[in-house]
Amino acid sequence: MKHLRRLNKYFLKYKWWIIPGSIFVIISNIFGVVPAQVIGYAVDLITENVQIYNLFQGFERQEIIYTIFSSNLLYFGLLVILLYVMRGLFLFFMRQTIILMSRHIEFDMKNDIYQHYQELSLGFYRRNNTGDLMNRATEDVNRVRMYVGPAIMYTINTFVLSVLIVWSMFDVNSKLAIYCLLPLPFLVIIIYYVNTLIFKKSGKIQERLSELSSFVQERFSGIRIIKSYVREDYTRNMFEIQSNDYKRDSMSLVKVSALFYPTMLLLIGLSTILTIYIGGIQVMNGSITAGNIAEFIIYINQLTFPVTMLGWVTSLIQRAAASQKRINEFLDIPSDIQSTEPEDKEITGHLKFENVSFTYPDTGIQALKNLNFEIKEGEFVAIIGKTGSGKSTLANLIMRMYDVQDGSISIDGKNLKSLNLKNYRSQIGFVPQEVFLFSDTIKNNIAFGLDQVTDEEVYNAAKNASVYHNIIDFEEKFETMLGERGITLSGGQKQRVSIARALIKSPKILIFDDCLSAVDTKTEEEILQNLGKMMAGKTSILIAHRISTIKNADKILVLDDGKIIEQGTHSELLSLNKRYTELYNNQLLEEEGRSI
Numbered sequence: 001m002k003h004l005r006r007l008n009k010y011f012l013k014y015k016w017w018i019i020p021g022s023i024f025v026i027i028s029n030i031f032g033v034v035p036a037q038v039i040g041y042a043v044d045l046i047t048e049n050v051q052i053y054n055l056f057q058g059f060e061r062q063e064i065i066y067t068i069f070s071s072n073l074l075y076f077g078l079l080v081i082l083l084y085v086m087r088g089l090f091l092f093f094m095r096q097t098i099i100l101m102s103r104h105i106e107f108d109m110k111n112d113i114y115q116h117y118q119e120l121s122l123g124f125y126r127r128n129n130t131g132d133l134m135n136r137a138t139e140d141v142n143r144v145r146m147y148v149g150p151a152i153m154y155t156i157n158t159f160v161l162s163v164l165i166v167w168s169m170f171d172v173n174s175k176l177a178i179y180c181l182l183p184l185p186f187l188v189i190i191i192y193y194v195n196t197l198i199f200k201k202s203g204k205i206q207e208r209l210s211e212l213s214s215f216v217q218e219r220f221s222g223i224r225i226i227k228s229y230v231r232e233d234y235t236r237n238m239f240e241i242q243s244n245d246y247k248r249d250s251m252s253l254v255k256v257s258a259l260f261y262p263t264m265l266l267l268i269g270l271s272t273i274l275t276i277y278i279g280g281i282q283v284m285n286g287s288i289t290a291g292n293i294a295e296f297i298i299y300i301n302q303l304t305f306p307v308t309m310l311g312w313v314t315s316l317i318q319r320a321a322a323s324q325k326r327i328n329e330f331l332d333i334p335s336d337i338q339s340t341e342p343e344d345k346e347i348t349g350h351l352k353f354e355n356v357s358f359t360y361p362d363t364g365i366q367a368l369k370n371l372n373f374e375i376k377e378g379e380f381v382a383i384i385g386k387t388g389s390g391k392s393t394l395a396n397l398i399m400r401m402y403d404v405q406d407g408s409i410s411i412d413g414k415n416l417k418s419l420n421l422k423n424y425r426s427q428i429g430f431v432p433q434e435v436f437l438f439s440d441t442i443k444n445n446i447a448f449g450l451d452q453v454t455d456e457e458v459y460n461a462a463k464n465a466s467v468y469h470n471i472i473d474f475e476e477k478f479e480t481m482l483g484e485r486g487i488t489l490s491g492g493q494k495q496r497v498s499i500a501r502a503l504i505k506s507p508k509i510l511i512f513d514d515c516l517s518a519v520d521t522k523t524e525e526e527i528l529q530n531l532g533k534m535m536a537g538k539t540s541i542l543i544a545h546r547i548s549t550i551k552n553a554d555k556i557l558v559l560d561d562g563k564i565i566e567q568g569t570h571s572e573l574l575s576l577n578k579r580y581t582e583l584y585n586n587q588l589l590e591e592e593g594r595s596i
């Protein structure tokens, strides 16, 4: 329950919803209980008046008594209708305040969680899977909403209604009240037990369902592989196994639910029988009237609702507490990447790595070992090295996706850890190795990093990334939709749109992580030429595999197994006649082989 305390700030924020809401619950229940007493009077009136009417058999007065009697009944009938209309009106107000409040809290919570997720580091996203993240922000929030809305509303409702009914019962006759209420504690226990069972089973079903949808989602994204490896039957069998698990759990839930209502009705019926039996004896004794029995029967039926709710609400609260615990687990994770200086600072792009080592915290893989190098403002530096040598890790460290454990990275002489992160990243243009484009128009994908952008800027960025002509060949040009709802670009086109996205920011530092691998050498040359103009005065870091791509760099770093083994210009490295020269010769041989 302590986990739910986190929600108090929302209750405080919406206190002017919950306070009137609770008052409406009380008023609506008063209007719900009074009709039973009116009906009790009406029944007594009928018995008395029928006797009087019979007494005046054969007299002229009988007619007058009949008129008074019927108008009295009409009056009681209208009163009961009026009371129920008032109850309905206040029930409406109750839902309009408390349930609406729960929707507002749900909205606030989802925003808070989303905002917090965005602040968390890449390490967090590696440790937790997307399905889990999404579940906590949707399914768990939904369960908590059931607590802040319906559970709270029905708790107040149950409490007020039970107090009013029990008080009214004891007011009429305490002995009859005790007998009537006797089966109800059993009902509460049974309902609580069955509800917990139902919730457990539905929780399991929920899990099965999300497993099933993750399975289907993954298999459909990999449909090309399934088809090319002819694994359709195998995949279908796996789907059937998972579907079967879901079906089995659903069936078992149906069985429990089927038992629920008959048991409830049995116990309510028992209460009614006891009322009529014990009440009948008391009517004969003269301690209560027949009208009181009618009143009691209405009370018992009215009590059914709060008693059922009691079990349901308890399970709702338990579930909400479990869900809030899961939500809190993530909300309590601070972002590992914190800045010590909040002010925005314009950087020049002077970068320095001093004894930098980095080990991925979740795998323990040491990706970088004691790196020392400097990139001056406006310099063009290339990084080359075998696959897995640590090139992308180095780019990630410059972006401060992770913090270094040993050594330090400084920008313009200041430790990177002290810079305002958002402001710093906004001055970097990053083209990742794995291109990611959103299901949006090409224009919006290019303009992604900026709040405001003109069409001209988008066109220029596309021209500099050598993708402009491809785009204007599409029917919708820059308004062409990409992704699931639109067209699919070729690998090379995607890379160039991704480059345009970095260029349009006109950043101080440009980082290209192996982003020319899917374009042909002619386009690569064109892009490099354009980049040459764009990169003037900007610090640029280009990670590549082809020496032809990087030979004009001011400095080339050769990485191997997380270490810089050589650094210098193309000619300096060639004169060393070591790994770089070996790489160069191998690539020359490959090219010659291809041209034969």
Ligand SMILES: Nc1ncnc2c1ncn2[C@@H]1O[C@H](COP(=O)(O)OP(=O)(O)OP(=O)(O)O)[C@@H](O)[C@H]1O
Pocket (backbone or CB within 6 Å): 126, 360, 362, 363, 365, 366, 367, 385, 386, 387, 388, 389, 390, 391, 392, 393, 394, 433, 514
């Ligand atoms: N997110 C990660 N978590 C854990 N280990 C990682 C992660 N990313 C990379 N590694 C490991 O760190 C090492 C360096 O990887 P990195 O991606 O930096 O190499 P790379 O030189 O960019 O390779 P490639 O040229 O194939 O892209 C590898 O051993 C890799 O397995």
